[in-house]
Amino acid sequence: MAVNFVSLNVVEGEILGLIGPNGAGKTTLFNLITGLYPPSKGRIVFEEKDITAAAPHARCRLGIARTFQLVRPFPQLTVLENVSIGRAYGRDSIKNRLQAEAEALEILEKVGLADRVSEKAHSLTLVHRKRLELARALATKPKLLLLDELLAGLNPSEVSASMELIQSIRNTGITIIMVEHLVKAVFGLSDRIVVLNAGQKIAEGKPAEVANNPRVIDAYLGSETYATH
Amino acid sequence: MMRRIVMRRIGMRDVAMTSPAALTRSRAWRGPVLMAGVIALAALVPVLIDKQDTLNLLFLICLHITLGQSWNILAGFAGQTSLGHAAFFGIGALVTRTLWLNGMFFPVAFLLSGLAAVAFAMLIGVPTFRLRGAYFAIGTLGIAEVLRITVSQNLPLISTMPAAEIAAYNLTLRYYVALALALTTIGAAALLLRSSWSLGILAVREDEEAAQATGVNVLGHKLLALFISSFFAGLAGGLFAFQQISYYPSAAFSPVWTFDALLITFIGGLGTIGGPVLGAIFFILVRQRLAVTLVEVHQIVFGILFILIVLVFPGGLMGAWDRLRPRAIAEALRSRRQLHKS
Known part of the structure; x- marks a missing residue:
């Protein structure tokens, strides 16, 4: 069982950081929230509505969007098409294609991809593909955005630019849960942090509290620092 | 709002104008004019x-443009490689033939x-959409074969037009019906590709899980592509039934119809509007030629051709054209620059 008895609450408008060693079940939790995997037990509640049985696309239309750990834009489609799909099928979707494309273009401007609209997604660099995936998720007009290691593999200047982007997304009122290995980023951005280890929640609280929690140091940070067990 | 969209679109095109690829785009009027010319000629x-x-x-x-394009809508746009296309063709043929020869007004x-x-x-x-990839292909092939065998067991007799119908047989009329059907199918595929429905269909082809996460109802869009695809495949069958003087009902269910559609689409270019058109022209002309000189052996030639296209030109004739085009433009630019120098 990848995730066991994890109770996770996210408050509207906050950034919740989700950390834990590899294999802790962070991505599995995302897959449960977005409906990619059905849970064998437990409930998923979004805005006081039980969505445990809802299909993945229905959850997206309710306002839950995500990015993938290994980026997955639609490779053979153009940048504009990728984001238009989000606008044409997400929450408050627009069925008129021209209008969906126009709004997609606005979102692409926000993430800095407006000059690449007609390029195929597979021809972009990693940082641009990550931006594109973020733009596609934003185009679904989410209330809750799940970011799965958005900053992994980026260089320092790309990381700080992306951190600003995440902050600006939160300022528009979107709630964010972010899985991140980059300590500086996750502690800098998060209002609260939840720590998972081997499918269990081992700590939860403000970044400063979590950083000093001995269980966290032992399970997560300590695995490298204290090799003697 | 609409004006702003239009301005943006024009703006985008202006940016594109500076690139070499825009040289061909600025001659965009040539496409429609060429198309109108071909239609008028046809x-x-x-x-x-x-x-x-x-x-x-x-x-x-x-007939083969219709057959190929209908398969392309399902396999090329939605990414569902069906090997059961003959089932739709056969059902279409059976229904039209039976009703028409029993006195129903042909258009109905x-x-x-x-x-x-x-x-x-x-x-x-x-x-069948519970199956994916190769399993879907085999599953659909199985269904089509079950149907073919059922029909050949229950309708073993050859179906022949009544003598009066044969006496009044008009190939020109049949040709016009075929032309209208081919143009309608191409038009429907092109319209579909411009609609917002196609965004969801293409997303399903690209990545089902990412499509779901972006709000696309995957099963719904697969079914949409299947219904459009089967509608035109059925009409192609109906056209076949209208044209043939006599044939075994099971012949319209033969897997040949599936594999011809597949060959045509791959030769021309999977997932493109022009692909099945070019593919069908190439396929029929070459087959006609080879069938005269090589008789049955010509099937092997198409087998080898298919492998070569998949390996060397995965985009088919359309892809080959796209690959050669930028090179041709670059050369033209280079020679013009040399002219300026001298």
């Missing part, structure tokens, strides 16, 4: 040429071929 053929075998060849091209019997194929697609759509 419509005038029966007036200009009095040869029945030429007309027959053009009929076959139109013809339209019902498409609708009957869609009805069958509704029946098998949900269960």
Whole structure:
């Protein structure tokens, strides 16, 4: 069982950081929230509505969007098409294609991809593909955005630019849960942090509290620092 | 708002103008004019040429454009490689033939071929789409074969037009029906590609899980592509039933119809509007030529050709054209620059 008895609450408008060693079940939790995997037990509640049985696309239309750990834009489609799909099928979707494309273009401007609209997604660099995936998720007009290691593999200047982007997304009122290995980023951005280890929640609280929690140091940070067990 | 969209679109095009690829785009009017010319020429053929075998060849091209394009909508746009296309073609042929020869007004019997194929697609759509990739391909092939065997067991006798119908047989009329059907199918595929529905269909082809996460109802869009695809495949079958003087009912269910559609689409270019058109013209002309000189052996030639195309030109004729085009433009630019220097 990848995730066991994890109770996770996210408050509207906050950034919740989700950390834990590899294999802790962070991505599995995302897959449960977005409906990619059905849970064998437990409930998923979004805005006081039980969505445990809802299909993945229905959850997206309710306002839950995500990015993938290994980026997955639609490779053979153009940048504009990728984001238009989000606008044409997400929450408050627009069925008129021209209008969906126009709004997609606005979102692409926000993430800095407006000059690449007609390029195929597979021809972009990693940082641009990550931006594109973020733009596609934003185009679904989410209330809750799940970011799965958005900053992994980026260089320092790309990381700080992306951190600003995440902050600006939160300022528009979107709630964010972010899985991140980059300590500086996750502690800098998060209002609260939840720590998972081997499918269990081992700590939860403000970044400063979590950083000093001995269980966290032992399970997560300590695995490298204290090799003697 | 609309004005702003238009301005943006124009703005985008301006940016594109500076690139070499825009050189061809600025001649965008050539496409529609060329297309209108080809359509006009195709419509005038029966007036200009009095040869029945030429007309027959053009009929076959139109039939195969319809067949290929209908398969392309499902396999090329939605990414669902069905090997059961013959089932829709066969059902269409059976329905039109039976109703028409029993006295129904042909246009109605013809339209019902498409609708009957869609009805069958509704029946098998949900269960077969539980399968993916190779399993889907084999599953659909199995269904089509079951249908073929059932029909050949229950309708073993050859179906022949009544003598009066044969006496009044008009190939020109059949050619015009085929031309209209081919143009309608191409038009429907092009319209579909411009709609917002196609965004969801293409997303399903690219990545089902990412499509779901972006709000696309995956099963719904697969079914949509299947219904459109089967409608035109059924009509192609109805056209076949209208054209053939006599044939075994099971012949319309032969897997040949599936594999011809597949070959045509791959030769021309999977997932493009022009692909099945070019593919069908190439396929019919080459097959006609090879069938005369090599008789049955020509099937092997197509087998080898198919492998070569998949390996060397994965985009088919359309892809080959795209690959060669930028090079041609770069060369033209280079020679112009040299002219300026000298």
